[in-house]
Amino acid sequence: MKTVASFEIKYQQHLDPEGHLTQKKLPKFAENRDELLKMYRMMSFVRVFDTKSIALQRTGQLGTYASCLGHEATHVGIGAAMQPEDAFFPMYREYGAQFWRGVKPHEVLLFWGGDERGNNFSGPQHDFAWAVPIATQFHHAAGAALAFKLRGEKRVAVSVIGDGGTSQGDFYESLNAAGAYQLPVVFVISNNQWAISVPLSAQTACATLAQKAIAGGIEGIQVDGNDIIAVRDIMEYALDKARTGKGPTLVEALTYRISDHTTADDATRYRDKHEVDDAKKKEPLIRIRKYLMDSGAWDQQQEDKLLAECAAQMDTEVQLYKDAGKPPVESMFDHMFANLPESLVAQRDAAVAEGQHHG
Amino acid sequence: MKTVASFEIKYQQHLDPEGHLTQKKLPKFAENRDELLKMYRMMSFVRVFDTKSIALQRTGQLGTYASCLGHEATHVGIGAAMQPEDAFFPMYREYGAQFWRGVKPHEVLLFWGGDERGNNFSGPQHDFAWAVPIATQFHHAAGAALAFKLRGEKRVAVSVIGDGGTSQGDFYESLNAAGAYQLPVVFVISNNQWAISVPLSAQTACATLAQKAIAGGIEGIQVDGNDIIAVRDIMEYALDKARTGKGPTLVEALTYRISDHTTADDATRYRDKHEVDDAKKKEPLIRIRKYLMDSGAWDQQQEDKLLAECAAQMDTEVQLYKDAGKPPVESMFDHMFANLPESLVAQRDAAVAEGQHHG
């Protein structure tokens, strides 16, 4: 039998878990210390945000919350590589990318606190809100990318999905459409090895998730998702490619969900402690901090100061969240349609009356 | 960047369009002339069936009909490689496979003639009926394969999809699940280059459709779908592999839809005549007939006799189809549930009364 097609999947890493460079040449942005520090600061804030949010949930001050512990490099790397005019289509835990793009931490809290106002956020007004139904957001990103392409705008749509999400039909349909239309879109798989209790090995027989790109006829690249330099590097590559009309990319970021799936989950039911301990050694903050310290760009004093600042900032955000109170009852109706139909006007009035009745 | 995975797609062909062997070694079944003749006879009958069915539609004696002109090698090859205990999950034009498995031609006519009784057919009782909603049948095949595997039965599920169908999420979900569970299933893409008016190049950026298997972590093979020897060869390989617990395969059969999409379609609106003329030279009957004649297994006299037999057989089938008449009105209700709920009993009675009323 003759061979009619062949494919390769490449892997990118700059910083190993010990904070050592694995390649001689650094991407341009990484030669700029301020830029690296900016990313590191954001990663640190995200971690403080995460810890505090879990605490809020545990003390009954927040609803179910999806932790991003361990994903900081992937998320901040995505955010840092994008332009404000690009459009972001998150799943539900990419706070690092959203904060970078201007979403306020208390807005994220509002969402998990059961308040839609959190989705009317301070980030780019065209960015989508979370997509809880797994994989559905890829279609929105493809559609946005198609809009950008048709209008000749130099904008890119970026969407994120989990490893579990790659089992959904929507995921593949989008990859295929992005290939067929050569869309300016970057699809990112945040492969944290688990979909709630289902390990990657039970989710698919694939050795890599990047290889799923082959089914869409598009490029797939694997990257160390705990390495902020590699993530931003590959994202910049893929964004630039998309922006210059050279088509879509699927990026698989290899990371690990160190936390429970959400605060409603208990991962000890299904996951080996050793695996988690091992992952903790490879998590993203350690290596970039080590690299920055080794290269003299950072020290313990700055670190302590940063953490204090993050904590203070978080306190402010938590206060904003708490001050938001309950949205008015009529807000459930007011944004159903641009022009509210009669039947909904009647229902709104009844609900408001009912709400007043109960105080 | 280092390479972390690599893949190849192979292509199989034994008979070229001129009827010459392209490989020295023939598969075992192909050394048996009777077996080859049996397949050739079936391919010939299918063509007669197809021509006649289109004529029935054109003369108002059949509903919309989907021609299989040009697909005979793919369809008969699939049927011939399967065992009766295997289960078949067709799309809507694989008459060659179904006839081989015992479905009667008049039963196929009944279906296109608007009569569900055609689906209560003489083929294996576990075989599915047509799946008109594109790609949905792959899930049924995956489920059947899972049942076979769980029960330790040495049976294989086989399903067919079109090139257009490979854009549907269901297609990929099944491939992925088949890989994850290592199911005894063979998925076949009948790549006839067109999905109604949409050419393959607009459907996907993929160079081959077999490469979509890589997204499911399973093997994908391309085969000349107009070469009955190659199709049966690869199908036997994939079936044997599945039957012996070695997992699923995606087979892409390269063929061409010489006809309109269905009798409701007019392909001259969107398709170049030259392309079709070219395809006609490569169609599946010419080459196997030539091969059989060249090797002395077949001559013009036998050919004439065969065509006369096929025509006679088809006349009988058409008569059976016509004799079937209209099914009773209550048959729309009687198979809704094993135990018909009260509300449906009432509706059935009303419909029957109504039917009698109108005669």
Place this chain on the structure above:
Amino acid sequence: MAKVAMVEAITQALAYELEHDPAVVVLGEDVGVNGGVFRATSGLQQRFGKQRVMDTPLAEALIAGMSIGMAAMGMKPVAEIQFSGFIYPAVDQMINHAGRLRTRTRGRLHVPMVLRAPSGGGIHAPEHHSESNEALFAHMPGIRTVMPSSPARAYGLLLAAIRDPDPVVFLEPTRLYRMNKQEVEDNGEALPLDTCFVLREGGDVTLVSWGAMIHETLQAAAKLAEQGVKCEVIDLATVSPIDFETILESVEKTGRLVIIHEAPKNCGVGAEIAATVAEKAIYSLKAPIERVTGYDIPMPLFKLEHDYMPSVERVMQGIRKALEA
């Protein structure tokens, strides 16, 4: 003015908006060079180019989902689903996103898309090509569902649907595509959404129907008129949200209501109309509300499709029952 059939009126409406609003794009399976399997987009790609009228890969969830993404970015996609029996993969995107994005983001994003699909039976088509599933969409918050019943209403309502800033599911009765040609002025004038159309006035009984069944309903009304029965015929047109004002006003006048639809009865749109009328106008009702509908079975293959779909005779029986009670 030339007379046009419904499918041509639809093509005209699409062409009008493509010409006047650069944000409008048409997309779907085979809508390009082929002009759609029913020719509703015939000639549009040739006229407006491949950037405005696009074939899509064969995937309905994708078609709906991409339309949402495009719409939220300021375009006005008019997507075609080839037959309403193949619309189900799009249900997730419609209910979970199209109908929710505006309220989810408290107005920041919205979804001015139209999802068109041929719908209903009576054209001798294969399995899954004759479905009536408007009730599924009617039950979805945040979505308008519209079904035209004449060339003029198809033209005007489709224009309204495209211009509306919110998602509209637009179900076109295939049975009417080439029936009853009508003069339709191609002047870009939209008809109002959320409004019924009173097609025939009468004081004895109110008939509410939509889509293709309007024709059996009108025929039944005409036949009964010969016997002196005056039917008021209301075309629901916007199947959700329902314009109850018009219906209630009529029922208050006639005291009798017959609802006619092709879709299965159980939890159909007829149920909502009957329930609301029974709630709001019970004291006006002189007889039980009749529903003449499809049965609670899938549309059978075509040998039996006319045993499934309400005939003029069945509609008349329903009306007589309402009159005699």
Place this chain on the structure above:
Amino acid sequence: MAKVAMVEAITQALAYELEHDPAVVVLGEDVGVNGGVFRATSGLQQRFGKQRVMDTPLAEALIAGMSIGMAAMGMKPVAEIQFSGFIYPAVDQMINHAGRLRTRTRGRLHVPMVLRAPSGGGIHAPEHHSESNEALFAHMPGIRTVMPSSPARAYGLLLAAIRDPDPVVFLEPTRLYRMNKQEVEDNGEALPLDTCFVLREGGDVTLVSWGAMIHETLQAAAKLAEQGVKCEVIDLATVSPIDFETILESVEKTGRLVIIHEAPKNCGVGAEIAATVAEKAIYSLKAPIERVTGYDIPMPLFKLEHDYMPSVERVMQGIRKALEA
């Protein structure tokens, strides 16, 4: 006999059938070692092995479609969809295949599958985790839709659903999973499908509800009893097809009907009940039929979910309205 909550009763029913019928398999996302996100399948994989209790890849269309394939080959899959808000990708398989395969093949193949999904609000959950969408399935021919409202009924109805030779969508009110423990004998005795349950007898007004809202309904009935009002409370249980006999009998006695459900009002199951009762028992009705339901909006995020869901107070208002009319 130990008291069990609904979720435990469900686990018991699953275990009973897994033990007694080798054709039964349980499948879904996280149903294996994790025992489901609500623990409905807790311990089952450990007890029956990975061949009987299987995690699936994350794909709802696949879960439904594979279940159809398995069922047609003689197995009895009991599939879990993690939340009913994620059931929509399975809609295509359910309406186009599960509900049609038997009639499509004129009885040759059938689909003894159960599609379980937690459903409804009130548990302070994130977006899409609190949906009530039984009406979508109720409108689908060939499918039974069942919603239990107590541990005992969950046990008996789930057994019946698994044993039934046709597809059943089994929607479990999450809000009840851990509420109101009850003694349930794990004796493998099924309850009948297609039958309502009269939970409280009374001659003044008939209350029909199902799922979690049964509890607000019973509370309202209890409160009104203190004021001397005798409510008859009917648990619909099988949401489709509906047991109208029981309902009509009750309405003929009371002359008043209030329907209570959490799902949106428009084209909800309440509409069907109201429409049919208004048709068949209009002369028994002493007052308009009231529906106390969710609004025609998506379930809001949880700060407002209790403003969406009918409260005991709203149910009582509805009853009072029916009584005063």
